Amino acid sequence: MALLEVENLAVSYGLIQAIKGISFEVNEGEIVALIGANGAGKTTTMHALCNLIPKQAGKVTFDGKDVTGVAAHKLVPMGIAQVPEGRRIFQELTVAENLRLGSYTRKNKKEIEESLEKMYERFPILKERSKQIAGTLSGGEQQMLAMSRALMSHPKLLLLDEPSMGLSPLYVNTIFDMIKQVNSEETTVLLVEQNAKKALAIADRAYVLEIGKIAKSGKGAELLEDDSIRRAYLGG
Amino acid sequence: MNTLINGLCLGGIYALIALGYTMVYGIAKMLNFAHGDIIMVGAYTIFSTLALMGHPIPAVIVAVVVCTVLGLLTERVAYRPLRGASPLAVLITAIGVSYLLQSIAQLIYGSKSQSVSMGNLGSVTLFNNVSVSISSILTLGLCLIIMVALTLFVKKTKVGCAMLAVSEDRAAAQLMGINVNGIITLTFAIGSALAAFASTFYLMQIPSVTPTLGSMPGIKAFTAAVIGGIGSIPGAMIGGILLGVIEKFALSVPVLAPYTTAIEFGLLIVILLFRPTGLLGKKRREKV
Numbered sequence: 001m002a003l004l005e006v007e008n009l010a011v012s013y014g015l016i017q018a019i020k021g022i023s024f025e026v027n028e029g030e031i032v033a034l035i036g037a038n039g040a041g042k043t044t045t046m047h048a049l050c051n052l053i054p055k056q057a058g059k060v061t062f063d064g065k066d067v068t069g070v071a072a073h074k075l076v077p078m079g080i081a082q083v084p085e086g087r088r089i090f091q092e093l094t095v096a097e098n099l100r101l102g103s104y105t106r107k108n109k110k111e112i113e114e115s116l117e118k119m120y121e122r123f124p125i126l127k128e129r130s131k132q133i134a135g136t137l138s139g140g141e142q143q144m145l146a147m148s149r150a151l152m153s154h155p156k157l158l159l160l161d162e163p164s165m166g167l168s169p170l171y172v173n174t175i176f177d178m179i180k181q182v183n184s185e186e187t188t189v190l191l192v193e194q195n196a197k198k199a200l201a202i203a204d205r206a207y208v209l210e211i212g213k214i215a216k217s218g219k220g221a222e223l224l225e226d227d228s229i230r231r232a233y234l235g236g
Numbered sequence: 237m238n239t240l241i242n243g244l245c246l247g248g249i250y251a252l253i254a255l256g257y258t259m260v261y262g263i264a265k266m267l268n269f270a271h272g273d274i275i276m277v278g279a280y281t282i283f284s285t286l287a288l289m290g291h292p293i294p295a296v297i298v299a300v301v302v303c304t305v306l307g308l309l310t311e312r313v314a315y316r317p318l319r320g321a322s323p324l325a326v327l328i329t330a331i332g333v334s335y336l337l338q339s340i341a342q343l344i345y346g347s348k349s350q351s352v353s354m355g356n357l358g359s360v361t362l363f364n365n366v367s368v369s370i371s372s373i374l375t376l377g378l379c380l381i382i383m384v385a386l387t388l389f390v391k392k393t394k395v396g397c398a399m400l401a402v403s404e405d406r407a408a409a410q411l412m413g414i415n416v417n418g419i420i421t422l423t424f425a426i427g428s429a430l431a432a433f434a435s436t437f438y439l440m441q442i443p444s445v446t447p448t449l450g451s452m453p454g455i456k457a458f459t460a461a462v463i464g465g466i467g468s469i470p471g472a473m474i475g476g477i478l479l480g481v482i483e484k485f486a487l488s489v490p491v492l493a494p495y496t497t498a499i500e501f502g503l504l505i506v507i508l509l510f511r512p513t514g515l516l517g518k519k520r521r522e523k524v
Contacts, residue, residue, distance in 0.1 A: 050410075050411065052407050052410065052411075071410075071415075072407075072410040072411060073410045073412075073413045073414055073415045073416070074413075075413075076411070076412065076413030077413060081411070082411050084407065084408060084411060088405055088407070088408035088411075089408075090400070090401050090404050090405060090408065091404065092400065092404055092518070093397065093400060093401065093404070097397055097400075100394070100397065101397060101398065101401050101409075101412045101414070102412060104394065104398060104412045104413045104414055105412075105413035149412075150411075153412075153413065
């Protein structure tokens with residue numbers, strides 16, 4: 001049984017149907033990528049999964065439970081954390097406050113401190129800047145913070161929406177290395193990316209989203225070799 | 237000297253009310269124009285409880301409870317169903333709630349002003365032979381304590397931090413597992429409790445109550461919140477105190493006294509001309 005199962009998800013903005021009934025699944029321990037061009041519906045899918053926007057139809061099952069209509073804030077203690085597009089860190093709060101908000105739903109103080117230490121160990125720059133206002137960090141540092149903040153809830157499933165957007169190549173590599181590392185520590189990952197090449201390279205499986213529908217799916221490595229995918233998303 | 241102390245007192249009252257406006261605006265993104273009338277309800281509650289029990293302390297406690305419950309009730313009944321509706325609809329609803337509260341008060345108590353005696357605490361003589369009433373000192377001291385407590389609550393507690401998070405980015409806050417509705421409810425509760433304290437201090441200065449008592453301090457405190465930068469907690473405190481001091485100083489100069497209100501609202505215009513987001517208002521910077 002898959003950790004996350006999405007059946008016939010549909011989302012509309014007024015009269016425009018942005019997601020036209022898509023189904024996919026993410027198995028425990030996998031990295032699954034959802035790739036596609038601008039406007040394909042990647043972010044809409046992510047928002048609908050967490051009920052930040054209403055679903056028109058469909059069913060979402062997580063960890064054996066029907067979570068179709070569960071409010072966003074209740075999904076966090078169940079084990080779903082999302083790093084939203086554009087990072088959305090709290091710009092006016094300090095780095096440490098951002099991280100602690102990530103563990104908002106956890107109760108055990110000792111475990112929270114342990115998680116915090118782990119985040120600081122992974123990115124020592126966050127420890128150095130822990131008292132600094134998060135808005136003063138560079139884009140790459142903000143992405144590190146956003147991902148660390150999400151991991152502070154100790155999720156089973158991490159949803160990443162365009163983690164490499166707007167970052168320098170150096171930071172893109174750092175972020176993808178982190179995704180692999182987090183995944184090896186038993187966190188399942190659903191990754192939405194425009195950078196198809198990078199995403200397919202680390203993904204176990206991937207789905208290709210085209211104007212609200214799943215056009216293709218398969219193993220990451222296979223899609224990387226697929227001619228039509230190469231032409232459409234990888235630049236020939 | 238006396239004018240300064242009176243001004244600080246009045247400023248403290250404005251600041252308490254302004255905090256209600258600014259916190260609700262910051263977190264629920266709405267202007268609660270019924271906030272001034274919560275003060276009026278607090279004042280009538282004190283009036284009635286005082287008549288029943290004869291001692292101001294229980295009257296204040298009852299007023300805090302009544303105002304908090306009223307704040308929660310209006311949020312639940314009038315504003316929550318409109319979450320996601322256009323800001324204009326919410327604004328008009330708030331004005332409606334304001335008139336509703338005033339009319340109910342008028343039905344119960346009539347439109348004539350009723351006098352409320354909080355008891356004369358006398359005055360003390362400070363250095364330079366300046367005599368200051370105890371009630372002024374009490375008002376000033378308690379306002380300061382409440383403001384410090386509120387600042388510590390917001391800065392140092394987990395729930396306070398969650399409030400700041402909701403005010404900055406509601407969706408991201410939800411993704412942290414923060415129950416946004418719960419935080420909004422809490423904000424209304426705190427704002428209304430502060431309004432109850434404001435009505436207590438108001439009655440200590442001006443011992444009479446009418447159904448429209450909340451309007452003027454409400455508007456002045458709203459002005460103070462905008463001067464300080466709406467959405468900013470320290471901004472509301474600074475704006476409130478600034479406005480209170482200016483009002484008392486203007487009233488103490490015979491030539492300026494008739495123009496006091498004009499001076500206050502003029503100050504608002506001048507500040508907005510130079511700093512459109514208020515003294516401590518946020519300048520949004522986006523980093524991509």
